[in-house]
Amino acid sequence: MLCSCQSATHIYLVRHGEKSAPSGNVPLSGEGLQRAETLKDSLAGKKISGVFTTYTIRTAQTALPTARAAGLDTTTYASGDSLLRVLMGRKGKSYLVVGHSNTVPQMIRAVGLQPGFEGNIPDQQYDNLFEIIVKKNETKLLVKKYGLRNE
Numbered sequence: 001m002l003c004s005c006q007s008a009t010h011i012y013l014v015r016h017g018e019k020s021a022p023s024g025n026v027p028l029s030g031e032g033l034q035r036a037e038t039l040k041d042s043l044a045g046k047k048i049s050g051v052f053t054t055y056t057i058r059t060a061q062t063a064l065p066t067a068r069a070a071g072l073d074t075t076t077y078a079s080g081d082s083l084l085r086v087l088m089g090r091k092g093k094s095y096l097v098v099g100h101s102n103t104v105p106q107m108i109r110a111v112g113l114q115p116g117f118e119g120n121i122p123d124q125q126y127d128n129l130f131e132i133i134v135k136k137n138e139t140k141l142l143v144k145k146y147g148l149r150n151e
Contacts, residue, residue: 007092008135011084012043013104014096014146015121015128016058028061034148035126040065042146043096050087050095052077059098066096081110088134104130113141124135 017032017039028036035090043066051067051074053059061075067074080099084107087095100109101121108115108130123129131142 007043008133009088009090009092010046010094011087011132011134012046012048012094012096013107013130013132014039014062014098015104015126016056016062016098018126019058025056025058027057031148032058032126033061035146036062036065036081036149038146039096039129040069043067048096049093050075052083052095052097052101052105053147054080056079057102059100063098077093080104080107083107084111084132088132088139096110101125104128108132108141111139113139115141116143 018029018096019032020026039062048066048070051061051063051070051072053074055076063074072086080103083095083097088111101123105115107119112130115130127145127147129144129146131144132144133140
């Protein structure tokens with residue numbers, strides 16, 4: 001008898017790592033680059049099949065170690081809400097989506113989930129790892145933390 005099981009889709013959402021300046025299209029700081037490596041380590045073994053970033057340097061730098069480890073290029077997106085809806089419809093895949101303090105919680109709320117806080121991610125908070133799991137007709141959100149190497 002064949003199993004009609006459906007594999008779960010996993011979407012990992014993070015805010016970019018620590019940035020080198022408070023505003024503008026700035027790169028990551030040394031701490032942010034270290035966090036990007038830690039993100040790669042945190043997602044090792046998750047079989048990431050797509051990595052998505054906004055058009056900023058800091059989101060691309062945050063995603064790059066994970067994309068390289070998975071043998072993937074990054075794909076830029078303009079509308080996180082639309083992207084998330086598309087990815088949620090793909091069965092049995094795992095994705096990384098890197099956004100910003102305001103866009104990550106907005107994307108989560110746009111698909112009917114609650115990140116566990118009101119408004120945006122606080123300015124000095126970079127350690128949230130949100131995982132959306134879609135399986136059959138159930139969608140759930142896990143809220144995790146990930147640290148820097150040597151923390």
